[in-house]
Amino acid sequence: MSAAKRKGKAKPAAPGRPAGKPAPAKKPPRVRSEDTSPEMERRVRWAVLGAMAVATIAFFASFVFDGDAMLFGTDMLAQAYQSRAFAVQEVLAGRGLPQWNPYVYGGLPYLSILPYPVYYPTSLLYFVIDLHRAIGWAFVLHFLLAGVLAYALARELGLKAGAAAVTGVAYMFTGYLVSHLYAGQDGRMFAMTWTPAVFLFAERAIARRRFHWFLWMAAVVALQVFTPHVQMMYFAAMAVGAYVLFRLHRLRVALGEWRTPLVLLAGFAGAYVLAGLITLVEVWPTWNMVQFSHRAERGYEYASSWSMPVQETVAMIWPRFQGYLEGYWGTNPFKLHTEYLGAVPVLLALLALTVRRDATVWFFAALAALGLAFAWGGATPLHRVFYWILPMMKSFRAPAMMYSIVALAVIVLAGHGAQALYDRRAELADGRHVAWKVIGGLAALWIVLWFWAAGSPEGFGGFWRGLLYGGSLEPARAQAASAAMPGFARGFGLFALFWALGAGICWLAARERIAALAACLALAFLAGADLWLVDRDFYGVVPAERLVEPGPAVEWLREQPEPFRALPLPDAFGPNDLMLFGIQTVTGSQNFRLRWWDDLVGEGGARLAETKLWQLLNLRYVIAGRPLELEGLEPAFDGGPIVYRFDGTAGGAWLVHEARTRPAGETPASALLDDSFDPLRTALLEPGVALPPTAPSGGPASAPAWTIREPDRLALDVEPAADGVLVLSEIWHPYWRARVDGESAEVLQVDVALRGIPVTAGRHTVELEFRDPHVTYGAWGSAIGLAILVGLLVATRGRRDPASSERTSA
Numbered sequence: 001m002s003a004a005k006r007k008g009k010a011k012p013a014a015p016g017r018p019a020g021k022p023a024p025a026k027k028p029p030r031v032r033s034e035d036t037s038p039e040m041e042r043r044v045r046w047a048v049l050g051a052m053a054v055a056t057i058a059f060f061a062s063f064v065f066d067g068d069a070m071l072f073g074t075d076m077l078a079q080a081y082q083s084r085a086f087a088v089q090e091v092l093a094g095r096g097l098p099q100w101n102p103y104v105y106g107g108l109p110y111l112s113i114l115p116y117p118v119y120y121p122t123s124l125l126y127f128v129i130d131l132h133r134a135i136g137w138a139f140v141l142h143f144l145l146a147g148v149l150a151y152a153l154a155r156e157l158g159l160k161a162g163a164a165a166v167t168g169v170a171y172m173f174t175g176y177l178v179s180h181l182y183a184g185q186d187g188r189m190f191a192m193t194w195t196p197a198v199f200l201f202a203e204r205a206i207a208r209r210r211f212h213w214f215l216w217m218a219a220v221v222a223l224q225v226f227t228p229h230v231q232m233m234y235f236a237a238m239a240v241g242a243y244v245l246f247r248l249h250r251l252r253v254a255l256g257e258w259r260t261p262l263v264l265l266a267g268f269a270g271a272y273v274l275a276g277l278i279t280l281v282e283v284w285p286t287w288n289m290v291q292f293s294h295r296a297e298r299g300y301e302y303a304s305s306w307s308m309p310v311q312e313t314v315a316m317i318w319p320r321f322q323g324y325l326e327g328y329w330g331t332n333p334f335k336l337h338t339e340y341l342g343a344v345p346v347l348l349a350l351l352a353l354t355v356r357r358d359a360t361v362w363f364f365a366a367l368a369a370l371g372l373a374f375a376w377g378g379a380t381p382l383h384r385v386f387y388w389i390l391p392m393m394k395s396f397r398a399p400a401m402m403y404s405i406v407a408l409a410v411i412v413l414a415g416h417g418a419q420a421l422y423d424r425r426a427e428l429a430d431g432r433h434v435a436w437k438v439i440g441g442l443a444a445l446w447i448v449l450w451f452w453a454a455g456s457p458e459g460f461g462g463f464w465r466g467l468l469y470g471g472s473l474e475p476a477r478a479q480a481a482s483a484a485m486p487g488f489a490r491g492f493g494l495f496a497l498f499w500a501l502g503a504g505i506c507w508l509a510a511r512e513r514i515a516a517l518a519a520c521l522a523l524a525f526l527a528g529a530d531l532w533l534v535d536r537d538f539y540g541v542v543p544a545e546r547l548v549e550p551g552p553a554v555e556w557l558r559e560q561p562e563p564f565r566a567l568p569l570p571d572a573f574g575p576n577d578l579m580l581f582g583i584q585t586v587t588g589s590q591n592f593r594l595r596w597w598d599d600l601v602g603e604g605g606a607r608l609a610e611t612k613l614w615q616l617l618n619l620r621y622v623i624a625g626r627p628l629e630l631e632g633l634e635p636a637f638d639g640g641p642i643v644y645r646f647d648g649t650a651g652g653a654w655l656v657h658e659a660r661t662r663p664a665g666e667t668p669a670s671a672l673l674d675d676s677f678d679p680l681r682t683a684l685l686e687p688g689v690a691l692p693p694t695a696p697s698g699g700p701a702s703a704p705a706w707t708i709r710e711p712d713r714l715a716l717d718v719e720p721a722a723d724g725v726l727v728l729s730e731i732w733h734p735y736w737r738a739r740v741d742g743e744s745a746e747v748l749q750v751d752v753a754l755r756g757i758p759v760t761a762g763r764h765t766v767e768l769e770f771r772d773p774h775v776t777y778g779a780w781g782s783a784i785g786l787a788i789l790v791g792l793l794v795a796t797r798g799r800r801d802p803a804s805s806e807r808t809s810a
Contacts, residue, residue: 036160044161044517049148052168055528056144062541063136070132071139072540073184074336079589080184081135081547082576083115088126090711098711100770103579104588105597106565106617107731111775112285113592117187119282120226132544139186146193147172153196154415156203157360160422162520166348167415169524171196173531175319175340176407182325182538183336191224191232192404198240206247206264212796214271215789221275228282231396232404237272239367239405244268246363277785281778288774290395292733293592294603303387306332306398307377311468315339317346319534320484320491321464327487329480339403340534341410343498344527347439348417349410351506354435355420355427361413368409375402418523421509421516428510439503446496453492457485498530547580552639553623554581563652563709564620567608571625572641586617597731599668600753607669611648616679616751618652618729621645650680653704653716657697657724658682661689668752683725683750692748692758695722714768720759726766728755739767
């Protein structure tokens with residue numbers, strides 16, 4: 001038959017259709033409009049940022065709309081709030097930021113122990129609004145800022161606004177960022193918030209080949225240092241450094257020359273040098289403080305402590321398996337955070353690895369894998385290698401903090417997975433694509449595991465405990481694990497549900513049933529909702545009066561004649577609580593302790609039961625939540641916590657007319673606690689110190705009289721009958737300076753940890769002042785660094801980029 005005849009031959013009519021009537025045209029796929037014009041991208045950007053702001057207010061609603069509420073945080077309530085309140089009180093009293101804190105551990109430096117974000121911009125709120133509100137609002141603002149900066153990074157990496165929305169929402173709600181609320185660890189959260197901005201400006205400087213953006217990167221790094229979580233900044237610098245090397249290698253290949261990449265590498269290094277100069281006021285005193293502290297290098301075991309247990313890697317997708325907070329049954333002593341990444345971000349990260357396999361995707365995948373191996377600490381060789389080759393690593397512990405980089409890397413991968421819905425739909429339209437096999441196969445696995453966990457919690461938990469831990473779990477932890485399985489099953493069911501919904505949205509977008517933008521916004525919503533359900537366990541508020549109301553026992557103590565110190569037992573007050581009310585204690589909770597303090601009282605205060613030390617420390621009151629029976633203590637007040645009095649103290653200062661040197665082979669505490677040694681008659685000096693002139697006293701001398709007692713300044717009048725040593729029940733530090741009648745005098749380290757000042761017979765005025773020279777030098781360095789930054793920013797502002805504002809082909 002000819003082609004013409006075949007063409008003209010009519011097909012038999014379908015049943016029910018009249019012969020000769022043409023078949024209706026087949027409906028085309030319902031393709032949604034894909035408007036990716038700059039105007040639409042701007043509209044999406046503002047809509048996404050507005051939605052982030054609304055989500056922030058909604059998440060923190062119970063804090064935002066209750067002026068008396070304070071965000072709950074274990075460390076914030078136990079130590080950090082009190083330390084900040086002390087600084088606010090001193091500033092408002094007109095004495096400026098204190099350099100010495102006399103209220104904990106008998107006294108220790110203040111500014112050089114990273115007490116709080118002293119130089120961080122949001123700390124200015126402390127002097128404008130109530131402290132508890134200022135602290136909370138800083139958390140709220142950084143929650144939102146984390147999402148905005150992650151969104152901006154995704155856009156800089158070339159992602160569409162919809163895909164960037166997934167990155168921004170997933171990062172602001174990611175478990176490792178938000179769960180720092182529970183411990184009140186604002187420094188960690190703030191440093192983690194700025195990490196996307198460091199990547200952003202590094203990428204912009206390289207893509208546009210302009211040093212102006214390295215200057216902005218220096219400003220961001222300086223903010224990270226001022227948070228003041230230097231360790232999180234350090235880990236971020238390691239990650240960004242790797243990214244810069246990756247980008248410069250690709251740029252060298254694209255340009256075919258070395259000069260430009262080397263110049264940009266110098267700009268990157270210069271940015272960190274400039275950031276170091278800007279932050280010198282904080283870094284220099286703290287670096288110098290390490291030599292005096294208990295946190296000097298303590299070996300690899302200390303540095304690798306608080307690693308992320310390898311078994312808890314499943315918490316990235318199963319947050320409630322090992323649990324957290326009160327429900328934790330893993331191998332660490334406790335766990336106040338979560339590593340949960342969310343079902344949708346993990347799904348999209350896998351989509352990126354199976355579909356959008358470009359060099360940037362592979363880099364962030366490698367960064368996530370290496371960061372995870374580092375977070376495992378001593379379980380792999382990686383952390384040990386960095387421990388030996390990098391500076392400062394020997395002073396850090398908790399390699400698990402590297403997980404902040406893992407979280408960001410996975411979320412950036414998720415953004416690239418969402419971008420695949422824009423530019424890889426042709427591939428994804430094929431249902432046989434490997435991406436659907438991976439995503440669908442995992443979906444089936446999650447459903448099967450969920451049915452198993454829900455139907456047989458004990459069998460499910462027993463199998464995984466045996467697989468992950470063998471027989472190493474203590475019976476109590478094994479029992480806690482069994483109790484946690486029903487709750488885990490419910491949470492795992494939600495994970496499977498969000499995975500299925502996310503997979504369904506991706507499938508519809510790939511089949512062009514919904515627009516890529518709509519799919520991405522829906523995925524961003526799902527990611528936020530999923531993470532919210534876990535994040536809410538780490539958020540809470542408490543009434544502010546929980547901290548600021550003194551109570552009857554504190555009121556009674558404030559009426560007692562000073563000076564004195566107190567020993568609050570854990571059932572009465574927290575270790576820092578009495579700081580709020582100006583009561584000095586021998587307890588504390590701070591980042592650093594002085595080495596000689598530990599030499600005196602033992603690590604963790606193990607020797608504080610020795611009443612001989614109470615004499616030296618002017619420890620007059622013990623506060624307990626229940627009755628005590630201890631020789632030398634008498635009840636003094638019983639109006640809540642019971643206050644006991646010890647009458648063997650010497651008023652905080654006394655004169656001695658004998659001095660001897662501790663033998664070099666004798667431990668400090670053993671010499672001091674020897675029954676034959678009387679610290680109220682003899683001063684014990686450190687080995688190698690020349691003995692001051694002393695002479696026997698002709699009779700009892702009048703007690704020293706205090707005239708000034710301020711954190712950084714002390715003054716008193718003394719009138720010894722003969723040459724001797726004025727011993728102060730104040731902790732020694734080499735930066736205390738003394739004047740006797742206006743003339744400079746030596747401050748001796750006596751009785752292991754106290755101050756002694758040689759005095760001659762007669763009436764004298766003795767003054768002491770604490771000034772850390774590194775704070776002064778650092779302040780000058782920071783002022784110079786800030787001036788350089790501002791000057792260079794102004795000088796380079798408005799210049800055209802040497803390269804196109806679009807990303808280079810590299």
